[in-house]
Amino acid sequence: MASLLSLLNRLLPFATPGTPLLQDVIHLAVLAGLLYFAPQIQQRLQRNSSPDGRLQNEEPEPVALDSARNIPIRDQPQPQAENVGLNVERDGDVQAPLENELPANGAVQPEEEIIDEPGPADATRLPDGARQRNIGAKKAKSLARKDQRRAYHEFMRSQGVAQRERDAEGAAGREAALAAEQERRRAKEREVELRKANEREAKRIRDEAEREATSKRVELVLDVVREELEVRSMCNLFRVAQMAGDEVDVEWVEKILKTSGMIGRKGDTMTMITEMGWAVRVTAADMAELYHAALSQDLGNESGQIENEQLGKLLEELMAG
Structure with a gap:
């Protein structure tokens, strides 16, 4: 259990x-x-x-239509017991119409003819607009979103069409302005290129002039120093720098002499530059005469050594003499 x-x-x-x-x-x-x-x-x-007493998905009942007038039978006006030009007695006899109810000319108006026109194929079917259907809240929201999207896309399309129309209206003016701007830029670029070319040409001319002037100064310095060394075996470089120009100094002259290969030893000849700014050329014969003069003048000290300063002064006297 x-x-x-x-x-x-x-x-x-x-x-x-x-x-x-x-x-x-x-x-x-x-x-x-x-x-x-x-x-x-x-x-x-x-x-x-439901307001009409029907279910949500229930179709409305078909309404019969009058084939002559296409009007629902339930909506047709009901005939009323009114006397229109006739008086009905209690016993059912019909009296003649009154004189004041007849037309002025005495003619009786004929009744309007009813034109028998063909009705619709299905007179009992209501148009689509007459059908009503209750939809839920979710479906209503979906339809509202679709309507919003449709309105948004239509608005964007109209904006695009308006923008294209505005662009088409000002296209010619913008193209002309763009062409003018491009031409102005090209003219400016040509002007800049021409100015740069002129500057390059002027610089080239200045450089050539400077090179020619420098070459002439170098030739002048070499010629003067070479000539004085051959004649006097020594040359004052300060005087040579003054002859070359105001922009030339002793250092530049010394650099030119060293670059040309004039300074140094060649065989039994030695060319050198002193600290006092002199270019001196000494040969082996000059050195032998220097040593002979130093021995004859007894320039040595007690130990027999001769100082360089004494030899320099003696060599200067021999070169000058």
Whole structure:
């Protein structure tokens, strides 16, 4: 018995081992009844909420139309018991119309002829606009979003068309302005190139003039120093720098002499520059005469050594003499 109750508690929905079996059975019956009667309850609630008493998805009843006038029968005006030009007696006799109700000329107007025109193929079917359908909130939001997107795209398209029209209107003027601007830039570039070319040409001419002037100064310095060394065996470089020009100094003259290869030893001849700015050329014969004069003048000290300063003065006297 206990195993059977345990099995029922497991099979019944929402059942727990702690609740009585009778409570679980009642719970099951209530749920089954709700599930069975739920569709009927939903239909009744929808019918009560609808203004015309129909369900949400229920089609409206077809309305019969008058084939002669295409007017719904229920909407046609009902004939009224009115006397139009005739008086009806109680016994059913019809009296003649009154004189004041007849036309002035005495002619009776004929009744309007009813033109028998063909009606629609399906007179009982309503137009599409007459059908109404209730839609849910989700569908309404979706349709609203579609309308917003459609309006947005239409607005952007109209803006693009307007922009293209404005661009087309000012295209000719902009092209002309652009062409003028390009021509102005090309003229400016040509002017800059011409100025640069003139500057390069002027610089080239100045450089050539400077090179020619420098070459002439170098030739002048070499000629003067070479001539004085051959004649006097010594040359004053300060005087040579003054002859070359105001921009020339002794250092530049010494550099030219060293670069030309005039300074140095060649065979038994030695050409050198002194600290006093003199270029001196000494030969082996000059040195022999210097040593002979130093020995004859007894220039040495007690130990027999001769100082360089004494030899320099003696050599200067020999070169000058």
